Amino acid sequence: MSLEKKLEKWRRLEEEAREIRRREADWKFIESQPPRVRAALIYYIESGDIRTSAKLAGMDLEDFRELLRKANIPVVT
Numbered sequence: 001m002s003l004e005k006k007l008e009k010w011r012r013l014e015e016e017a018r019e020i021r022r023r024e025a026d027w028k029f030i031e032s033q034p035p036r037v038r039a040a041l042i043y044y045i046e047s048g049d050i051r052t053s054a055k056l057a058g059m060d061l062e063d064f065r066e067l068l069r070k071a072n073i074p075v076v077t
Contacts, residue, residue, distance in 0.1 A: 017076040021074060024072055026070075029071050030071050036058060037057045045073060
């Protein structure tokens with residue numbers, strides 16, 4: 001498989017994961033969060049980068065994963 005085809009496949013998988021996170025998220029819960037935490041949750045939904053999202057929220061990784069569960073955001077890889 002060529003590099004171009006591999007990159008296209010990766011891009012499609014990333015978009016599919018993003019769509020799943022958007023669709024499953026509890027947006028009312030997310031909107032009820034303080035601005036910093038809300039921004040971190042949205043960043044995670046869009047990027048899938050859990051470590052940076054946790055840092056943005058000012059939380060450790062374990063606490064941020066618990067917040068993702070409360071927000072019904074799946075950890076899709």
